[in-house]
Amino acid sequence: MAPKKREQNLPTFEESLKRLEDIVGRLERGDVPLEESLRLYEEGLQLSKACSERLSQAELILKRLSKNADGAFEELDEEEKE
Amino acid sequence: MNADTPRHYTVTELTRRIKQVLEAGFTSVVVVGEISNLKQHSSGHVYFTLKDENSQLSAVLWRSRVQHVAVMPRDGMKVIVSGRITVYEVRGTYQIDVASISPLGAGELQMAFERLKEKLAAEGLFQRDRKKPLPEYPERIGIVTSRTGAVLHDMVHVFRRRFPALTLVLVPVRVQGAGAAEEIARAVRDLNACGTVDVIIVARGGGSLEDLWAFNEEVVARSIFSSRIPVVSAVGHEVDFTIADFVADLRAPTPSAAAEIVVKDRAAVLEILRDFAYTMHESLVSRVAQHREHIGYLLKSHAFNRPVDLLHSHSQHIDELTRSMGAFAAHRFALAASQMKGAGQRLAALDPGMTLKRGYTMVRKDGRIISTASHLRAQDDVTISFHDGDVSSKIL
Numbered sequence: 001m002a003p004k005k006r007e008q009n010l011p012t013f014e015e016s017l018k019r020l021e022d023i024v025g026r027l028e029r030g031d032v033p034l035e036e037s038l039r040l041y042e043e044g045l046q047l048s049k050a051c052s053e054r055l056s057q058a059e060l061i062l063k064r065l066s067k068n069a070d071g072a073f074e075e076l077d078e079e080e081k082e
Numbered sequence: 083m084n085a086d087t088p089r090h091y092t093v094t095e096l097t098r099r100i101k102q103v104l105e106a107g108f109t110s111v112v113v114v115g116e117i118s119n120l121k122q123h124s125s126g127h128v129y130f131t132l133k134d135e136n137s138q139l140s141a142v143l144w145r146s147r148v149q150h151v152a153v154m155p156r157d158g159m160k161v162i163v164s165g166r167i168t169v170y171e172v173r174g175t176y177q178i179d180v181a182s183i184s185p186l187g188a189g190e191l192q193m194a195f196e197r198l199k200e201k202l203a204a205e206g207l208f209q210r211d212r213k214k215p216l217p218e219y220p221e222r223i224g225i226v227t228s229r230t231g232a233v234l235h236d237m238v239h240v241f242r243r244r245f246p247a248l249t250l251v252l253v254p255v256r257v258q259g260a261g262a263a264e265e266i267a268r269a270v271r272d273l274n275a276c277g278t279v280d281v282i283i284v285a286r287g288g289g290s291l292e293d294l295w296a297f298n299e300e301v302v303a304r305s306i307f308s309s310r311i312p313v314v315s316a317v318g319h320e321v322d323f324t325i326a327d328f329v330a331d332l333r334a335p336t337p338s339a340a341a342e343i344v345v346k347d348r349a350a351v352l353e354i355l356r357d358f359a360y361t362m363h364e365s366l367v368s369r370v371a372q373h374r375e376h377i378g379y380l381l382k383s384h385a386f387n388r389p390v391d392l393l394h395s396h397s398q399h400i401d402e403l404t405r406s407m408g409a410f411a412a413h414r415f416a417l418a419a420s421q422m423k424g425a426g427q428r429l430a431a432l433d434p435g436m437t438l439k440r441g442y443t444m445v446r447k448d449g450r451i452i453s454t455a456s457h458l459r460a461q462d463d464v465t466i467s468f469h470d471g472d473v474s475s476k477i478l
Binding site: 012013014017020021023024027028030034037038041044045048051052054055056058059060061062063064065067073075078080 | 217218219221224229234235238241242245246247248249250251252253254269272273275276278348351352355356358359361362363365366368369370372373
């Protein structure tokens with residue numbers, strides 16, 4: 001099976017961070033209605049929490065690209081050599 | 083075939099048989115040797131002999147390939163030649179049909195380097211505007227380097243320390259020797275075909291010019307140039323420059339430095355996230371305070387019964403009117419001022435005081451100006467005004 005580009009529908013870290021930046025900017029400018037501000041605040045808080053967790057918990061993964069007999073790509077686990 | 087009566091070949095048949103066996107057995111060979119007896123035919127094809135201490139091999143470089151070889155062959159030059167063995171039936175000789183020539187000695191390498199650099203520069207492979215920006219937060223990084231050796235280990239170490247939220251996808255390649263350049267080029271193409279990484283690092287530890295040579299080969303340069311995914315080159319030490327460095331979207335001085343450049347420091351990013359959370363909180367708190375104030379104001383105002391947005395749109399309209407009035411009024415004022423000045427001069431001309439000064443007098447009865455003699459009777463009390471004062475008089 002060819003490796004998937006990303007887990008489906010999950011935004012990348014960069015996308016999440018860009019969205020968060022956008023929310024912070026809009027809240028700072030205060031040019032959105034109060035209702036919307038509250039909604040944005042909630043979304044922003046969740047994003048910042050999710051991003052922090054993603055950074056703090058993740059462990060580095062080492063893979064090796066390999067082509068199988070059908071010429072399809074596979075990512076195999078790679079042992080790190082000392 | 084009958085074993086007792088050996089088959090009689092014709093010369094042509096045997097030669098053809100030898101040709102089949104030889105050509106099938108040596109479709110792709112790499113051979114090291116020194117060039118001698120070099121002749122460039124008027125047709126443009128180049129013929130030479132490759133030799134070492136004990137043997138020699140005829141070689142032909144077809145005109146169509148002359149411009150593609152890394153270095154122009156010269157007598158006495160030590161080279162690595164790749165190609166296939168062909169048999170020239172007319173003479174019953176075999177030769178190597180040259181596909182590529184790589185220089186071996188330091189002087190030749192330097193010449194080849196300059197030649198390729200000039201050629202690729204002319205084609206625009208090094209142009210700044212062709213360089214792709216690196217992703218700010220890559221999550222999957224392709225690494226093209228040797229599976230053995232310290233380079234991979236050093237890079238993994240830096241990544242783990244700086245930003246461990248990563249998946250590294252290694253494409254193991256040989257980084258020196260015959261065929262290394264082709265492996266590196268194929269690795270870059272495979273990572274593009276696979277499409278699962280955000281950035282590619284092509285890396286090798288330090289070494290001599292010969293050791294780093296694979297990164298000066300045209301196939302590597304072209305694979306990097308054609309990559310959709312941004313490529314960082316990290317070859318040798320800080321002082322070593324390779325063709326790959328010129329083509330890459332970014333050159334890192336060393337493999338460890340490449341790792342430092344490609345990812346941000348996790349602690350710094352966490353700090354940014356904390357800042358964001360704080361700013362959002364502060365903005366919202368001040369926003370709510372503003373609203374509370376605004377609501378208080380609305381409750382007190384006469385317009386309370388009106389819908390709030392109507393009020394907003396009115397106040398905005400008024401703001402606009404005030405702005406446009408500002409400009410309009412200034413213009414009108416200037417106009418009015420100049421009109422007033424003219425009027426003032428005309429009024430001055432009508433001032434009765436001026437007339438009195440010229441020797442006329444003005445007669446009033448009961449405060450009204452008398453302009454006709456028939457309005458006066460004997461014994462009427464009148465006031466005669468001169469320019470310097472009034473005199474009360476009685477009509478005789």
